[in-house]
Amino acid sequence: MILCGEFIIFLVVYITSCKIIEEDRDFNRKKLALFIFFSSLIMSYLIYNINIPMYDKFRGMLFILFAVFISSVDIWTFYIYDIVSVVSTIFFIILNIPCGATDVSASISGAVFCGILSWAMKIVSNGIGDGDIGIFAMCGAFIGGYGSIIIIPESFMLASLIYVVVYILGYREKQLAFSPFILGATFAKFIGSDIIEIYMETIKYIL
Known part of the structure; x- marks a missing residue:
C-alpha cells in the first residue's frame, strides 16, 4: 500500500x-x-x-x-499550486464518506472555517500568502471539526520557533516558506502532539 x-x-x-x-x-x-x-x-x-x-x-x-x-x-x-490544495481538500472530504455523514460534515466544517479564518487574516494583516489559505483549508478538511482552527495559531508558533533558530544561526535575511509550518502543525495535531505546550516550554527555557 x-x-x-x-x-x-x-x-x-x-x-x-x-x-x-x-x-x-x-x-x-x-x-x-x-x-x-x-x-x-x-x-x-x-x-x-x-x-x-x-x-x-x-x-x-x-x-x-x-x-x-x-x-x-x-x-x-x-x-503553491492552487489545483493541488483544492484537489487535496476535496480528496480528504471524500475520504471520510465511508465513515459516515458526521465525519464528512466535520471535514467540510474544518475546511470552511480554516479557509475563512486564514482568508480574513490575509485581508487584515497580509501576513500569509494566497496559497497558504488553500493549505489551511486542506489541513482543516484532514483534521475535521471546529477544533482544526487551532492549527492556525499553532502553525505560527511553530514558525516563530524555527525563525528563532534560524536567526541565532545567523541566517537573518533568509526567507522561509510558510506551508511546511502549517503542514507540520497539522501533522503534530494528528499524532497527538501539543505545539502550544512545546512552544510555552521553549519560551520558558529561553527566558
Missing part, C-alpha cells in the same frame, strides 16, 4: 513539475521528485508504525504524500 501510494505521488510530482520547469529553467524536477519520493516513503513508514487505527494510518500516509509534495515545491519555488 505504501509503495503504491509513493508511485502515484511520484507520477504527480513529475507531471506537475513539468509546469514548474517551464517557469524556471534552473529548476531540477528530477531532484525534487526523488527527494519527495524517498522522504515521504520514510515518513509513511513511521506513520505505519504508530499505534493508531489502520484507517487513520492510511489517511495519515496520504496526508504525508500531499504534505511533502506541497512543502518541497514551496521551499524550492515559494509557490
Whole structure:
C-alpha cells in the first residue's frame, strides 16, 4: 500500500513539475521528485508504525504524500499550486464518506472555517500568502471539526520557533516558506502532539 501510494505521488510530482520547469529553467524536477519520493516513503513508514487505527494510518500516509509534495515545491519555488490544495481538500472530504455523514460534515466544517479564518487574516494583516489559505483549508478538511482552527495559531508558533533558530544561526535575511509550518502543525495535531505546550516550554527555557 505504501509503495503504491509513493508511485502515484511520484507520477504527480513529475507531471506537475513539468509546469514548474517551464517557469524556471534552473529548476531540477528530477531532484525534487526523488527527494519527495524517498522522504515521504520514510515518513509513511513511521506513520505505519504508530499505534493508531489502520484507517487513520492510511489517511495519515496520504496526508504525508500531499504534505511533502506541497512543502518541497514551496521551499524550492515559494509557490503553491492552487489545483493541488483544492484537489487535496476535496480528496480528504471524500475520504471520510465511508465513515459516515458526521465525519464528512466535520471535514467540510474544518475546511470552511480554516479557509475563512486564514482568508480574513490575509485581508487584515497580509501576513500569509494566497496559497497558504488553500493549505489551511486542506489541513482543516484532514483534521475535521471546529477544533482544526487551532492549527492556525499553532502553525505560527511553530514558525516563530524555527525563525528563532534560524536567526541565532545567523541566517537573518533568509526567507522561509510558510506551508511546511502549517503542514507540520497539522501533522503534530494528528499524532497527538501539543505545539502550544512545546512552544510555552521553549519560551520558558529561553527566558
